Amino acid sequence: MSSFSGDFSLAFLNLFVMLNAIGTVPIFLSLTDGSSPLERREIAKKSAIVAGSIVLVFIFLGKYILEFFHIKTEDFFVAGGLILLILALDFTTGKNVVRSYTVKKEELAVVPLGTPLLAGPGTITMSIILTYDYGPFITALAAIANGVIAWLILKYSDLVIRKIGSSGINAASRVLGLLLAAIAVSMIRRGITGF
């Protein structure tokens, strides 16, 4: 599985699960409650751009940041795996993370939507780890594709919620969380066996 399209789809799917754009929809809707459809679209676009830019920065600079602090790849795998695992367990057990934000209306797109909801610690970790596996180019492409998807999902969020319903979103989020938990454990395993 070292073909370009294979690598790309793996990187894309890993990031997609971590970004959890579908899971962000209910929060997005409740946060933008009272905004006009036009404003809502503007916020959707801006938060996707913010999330994408954060991920791109870490794809290209993450390696140097780790090198600077003398952190081995294996250490980052274990630490990142632990962070992902905690977040994934939160997803699957339906606990609401990072949702008690006091937000100003204008900054909504940056915090909490852009970060930490879309591009939080988990996504940052995932993008650095994916860069090790697939290289910065493919990971960056996958990140951009994910940013576009997240934008579309948020843009048509009222449609999404009408189609699959909030319980459907809840279910999807939990299933993705389970997958994410397994990915997290595999990262920890890879890190520890590399010690």
Add this chain to the structure above:
Amino acid sequence: MFSFLKDFIQTFLILFVMIDAIGIVPIFLSLTSDFSPKERKEIARKSAIVAGIIAVIFTFFGQFILDFFFLEAEDFFIAGGLLLLIIALDITTGGEIIRSQQAEREQIAVVPLGTPLLAGPGTITLVILLTFDFGVLVTALAAITNVIVAWLILRQSSLIARKIGYNGIKATSRVLGVILAAIAVSMIRRGLTGIT
């Protein structure tokens, strides 16, 4: 001279991430919300001095304390790594750490600001660990510089808060937490494999 400078910058930055003065700004502001600007500056100065004294004591006597309790450096790496890891996981996954103490008006400079916020268990551990790698002199210098920087940051906190906003502060400390978690794991690994 060049390697001294490099060591110093590295030690300084690692301590800077641990002390997380920027992350303390919102708590500092909320603790001092009904204080006058002058009082706030006084509190900032006092809490930095307290943190500095604690850090310097552990820089110089940390090794002695280890010997007294028959601890190997490796034990401290693992224990310290676990301690840092818990704090880092708390920062990254959204918990509020030991940061909700009630205190008297003047005493907030010592507790909770001086310790455990600025020079908490994580910082104390890190200072001891850093002396193994970089020596007492560099670590003490880096600790003192960090305390001065923390003082300046807290002093200017009203300004900073207005610039990046409460949410910006929250977001920054989360990103710092990912790096901190990896530093913690590297300490545990070094303790386990015996390569300190």
